[in-house]
Amino acid sequence: MKRLSFLLLLILGITTSFAQDDDKNDLPEYTGENFSLEGALALFKQANSLEEFEKLINEENNNVNNLDLNNDGEIDYIVVQDIQEKDTHVIVLSTYLSEKEKQDIATIGIEKTGNETAILQIEGDSELYAENTIVEPFEVDEKIEKSKGGPNVPEITTTGVVVNVWFWPSVRFLYAPGYVVWVSPHRWGFYPRWWKPWRPYRYSIFYGRCAHHRVYYHRTATHRVVVARKVYAPRRSKSTVVVHNRRGTTVIHKNKRGKTTVVKTKRRGGRR
Known part of the structure; x- marks a missing residue:
């Protein structure tokens, strides 16, 4: 009986160990990958206002x-704020980690380029994503050309194009007369x-669930919304955050004067 109990405990211990190792390996390379930038753009395109957009990303x-x-075992609520300077808008996505701690997650920069033309990009915050993690709408322009390999066989060439987002409901909302900054x-x-x-x-489950967003974004x-980045830079919010991912642990310290120091250590396991 004692031998059977010992074997059961041994099997349970081995199973638990494998499960913990599996959890450690099922982590994104960067913590920010647990927020889909592609998905955020998809919802921004369909929203009729920034209030509706905030609701959609939190569903x-x-x-x-x-x-x-903040590792409390519950999803963080994402708040949305617009920063406007003339014809440029910066939609900031952030989360509060405590009463005084706020961390920016990503920004959607929008610039008007003509009477009925505008471009946008979303960029993940460098504390949570790899440097210059930028996502934009994706469309392909197809052209039929004469084949170079034969006299009567046409060839179709495809090139990526910068998408005009002026007619997105959310963009029209921002540039409507009488718009009040949200x-x-x-x-x-x-x-x-x-x-x-x-x-x-x-993470593996989440990555699969948001895969369809990556088809169109x-x-x-390439940074296309240069003005928006300059507008946002002095208003960026960084929190005192401990970020755990497969690259290791990044501890971000912020003192009373707002100066930030970053300490990086080698990985010793998964998230706490």
């Missing part, structure tokens, strides 16, 4: 937000009644 079934930056009324401990936080999903290394 569980839209599969955009899987962040738990700042979310929500903060730490003050959330909308409809919002119910949920436990984060395993792709990553690029």
